[in-house]
Amino acid sequence: MLQDSAVDKLLGLDPETVIDYERKNQCDPEFALNPRIRDSWVGLASNVLNTSYQDLFDLLTALNLPAGTRVVDLGSGFGRLGLVIGLGFAGLEFTGVECWQHRLQAAQEIAKKMQMSNVHFEHGDLLSGDYQIPEADIYFSYLTSSDPQSLKSILEKLIQTHNRNYFRLVTKKVAPDLMNRLAPSLSLLKTHGNTLGPFFIYEHNPISSITENQA
Ligand SMILES: C[S@@+](CC[C@H](N)C(=O)[O-])C[C@H]1O[C@@H](n2cnc3c(N)ncnc32)[C@H](O)[C@@H]1O
Numbered sequence: 001m002l003q004d005s006a007v008d009k010l011l012g013l014d015p016e017t018v019i020d021y022e023r024k025n026q027c028d029p030e031f032a033l034n035p036r037i038r039d040s041w042v043g044l045a046s047n048v049l050n051t052s053y054q055d056l057f058d059l060l061t062a063l064n065l066p067a068g069t070r071v072v073d074l075g076s077g078f079g080r081l082g083l084v085i086g087l088g089f090a091g092l093e094f095t096g097v098e099c100w101q102h103r104l105q106a107a108q109e110i111a112k113k114m115q116m117s118n119v120h121f122e123h124g125d126l127l128s129g130d131y132q133i134p135e136a137d138i139y140f141s142y143l144t145s146s147d148p149q150s151l152k153s154i155l156e157k158l159i160q161t162h163n164r165n166y167f168r169l170v171t172k173k174v175a176p177d178l179m180n181r182l183a184p185s186l187s188l189l190k191t192h193g194n195t196l197g198p199f200f201i202y203e204h205n206p207i208s209s210i211t212e213n214q215a
Contacts, residue, residue: 004053015046070138093118
C-alpha cells in the first residue's frame with residue numbers, strides 16, 4: 001500500500017508548505033481577485049485536493065496503457081498522476097495542466113529533480129480562449145471545476161478541439177448522469193473502483209459521433 005505521506009517524503013514534496021501558503025494568502029488579490037478562485041479548492045488538505053498515489057497507481061495498472069500513450073491531467077493539482085507515471089510508467093508521455101503557479105511549481109521541481117523525462121507540467125487556464133488543450137490519448141479530470149457550467153465549457157472545448165480523434169477521459173467525483181448532461185457525446189465504458197469512490201472511464205469515438213450527428 002502506497003501511503004501518500006511516505007511517497008511525498010520520498011519525492012521531497014512538502015504539501016503543508018503549499019497548503020500553508022494558500023491558507024495564509026487566500027484573501028490577497030492573487031487569490032481573491034483571480035477569476036478561477038471558485039475552482040481552486042484553495043486551502044483544502046492535500047489528500048482531499050489530490051487523488052491518492054495508490055489509487056492512481058492502481059488505475060494506471062488496470063488501464064495497461066501501451067508505450068507511447070499520451071496522458072493529460074486537466075487540473076494537475078500537486079502533480080500526483082504525473083509523479084506516479086514518472087516513477088513507474090516510463091513508457092507513457094504525461095502532461096499536467098494547472099492554473100495555479102504555486103501548485104505547478106512544486107510538481108515541476110520534483111519532475112526535474114527526479115529526471116522524469118516523460119513528465120511535463122505546464123501552466124494553463126483550461127477555460128481561457130487562449131489556451132489550447134494538448135492532444136492526448138487519455139485525459140484525466142478529478143473535479144476540474146466545482147461549477148457544472150465551467151466543467152461543461154472545458155468538456156466542450158476538449159471535444160471541439162480533438163473532435164476528429166479517438167480519446168478516453170477518466171473522471172472522478174462527477175456523477176455519470178451529470179456527465180451525460182454535460183457531455184452527451186461521451187460514452188461511459190466502465191468504472192474502476194478506488195478507495196474514495198470510483199473512476200469513470202469514458203470514450204470519445206469520432207466515428208460514432210459522426211454517425212449520431214447524421215441520424
Ligand atoms: C480536485 S484537484 C485534482 C488534482 C489532481 N488532478 C489529482 O487528481 O490529484 C483539481 C485541480 O484543477 C485545477 N483547476 C481548476 N480549474 C482549472 C482551470 N480552469 N485551468 C487549469 N486548472 C484548473 C485546480 O486548481 C485543482 O488544482
